[in-house]
Amino acid sequence: MKVTIDEDKCCGAGQCVLIAPEVFDQRDEDGIVVLLDAEPGADRHAAVHEAAAVCPAFAIEVSE
């Protein structure tokens, strides 16, 4: 799995951090997404897919 994020689209909702905190974080200064792990292990795939699906700004892309 490969995860990419779009900082410009990100609206800082924090859903990804709440769902997959091992993979996503937010910058302290403006709440914008930080990708901690661009190729997360299999045990995190479900959470990453969920985070991408519910991102209100459509800022997370996942490819296999």
Added chain:
Amino acid sequence: MSIDEQVLPYPIPNDAALRPPAEWAELRGTCPVAHVELPSGDRARLLTRYEDVRQVLADPRFTRQLNAPDAARLSADGGGVFNSEMAMIIPDSGEEHQHWRRLVSKWFTAKRMNAMRPAMARIAEDLIDEMVERGAPGDLKASLGFPLPVYVICDMLGVPAEDRDRFSYWSDTLLNLTRYGKDETEAAQAEFFQYMTDLLAGKRAEPGDDLLSELIAAGGPENGGLDDLQILVTGMALLVAGHETTANMIGKMVSMLLADRSRWEALLADRSLIRTTVEESLRLDANSGFGLPRYLKEGTEVSGVELPKGTTVICSMAAANRDESAFEAAEEFDLTRSPNPHLAFGAGAHSCLGQALARTELQVVLEVLLRKLPTLELAAPEAELERVEGLAVGGLRTVPVRW
């Protein structure tokens, strides 16, 4: 006459407190861009399909400039939160909006919200203890749902919680589309404006450890910060937004869970369902209020329907959240639904800034209620629950409970 030839009154009348009006399913099926008449008498178009609402909310051509001369007025007096001149002080789009958003967003990150959980839980515990002391039946809305978000947002902004009755009234005049006359609304807004002006002057003299003090400390526009008026309006907007929305949602969420008590029991048996249950309550909130209006600055098309420049559309997120084409068994309350990409907080660059706060408050309230009052039940039949009328944000008048 079929539904696509009618002009429906909007908001669509509905007596059921927790259930959707029958029109939603029909509109999604056959008339996704309906004609509606607003309380002002002006016409707008109502969107009810998931894909349409999601796309329109994320499309910058659908602006929030509801004060344009040919935009539909929502209420008869042209007042209310969406038409307000004040709403225009915060940049609506593009880089300026993004800049404003990022300055404020840092206060609402998931990490910050998680750090606030213990404090929120303590507030919830104290409020529940006080309700229990007063004896059953109690009103969960007045006892817990309303005060908790108010204490939390007041604390974040550095606003004295003792003044909450005044904020409640000011919020109500801003958010209520039908109850108050123009003079009353304007007087309330002027008072609110003066209150915030004095509060900010105090913070300039003596900064605290709060959001407003930090916005001031960030400097003016020349230093990458906000000007004085923008800070003031930001404070007012956050106070109003942090007030009615989650306050009402707590009451609606608990009512939905208790109206079919098997949901409450499932949560008692497995607390790991709290997060997905909160999301499902947000998705199925049939009484979420007005929806989000948008003003179209150039012509376009939605679901094959031409919309000319100058059209006002109303996005019904609550109707969209029950769209069978987006959610399997959309009418069913599924405590395990995942993913749940509902639109209760909107979508795109303007999606709710405070959503992590709202989610955290809802999760904490549910955790504490399940722990402290596992025998909680509604003290009135669901049919007797009453909606608050006329608000941009929907809610229940009271949530009678016993335990």
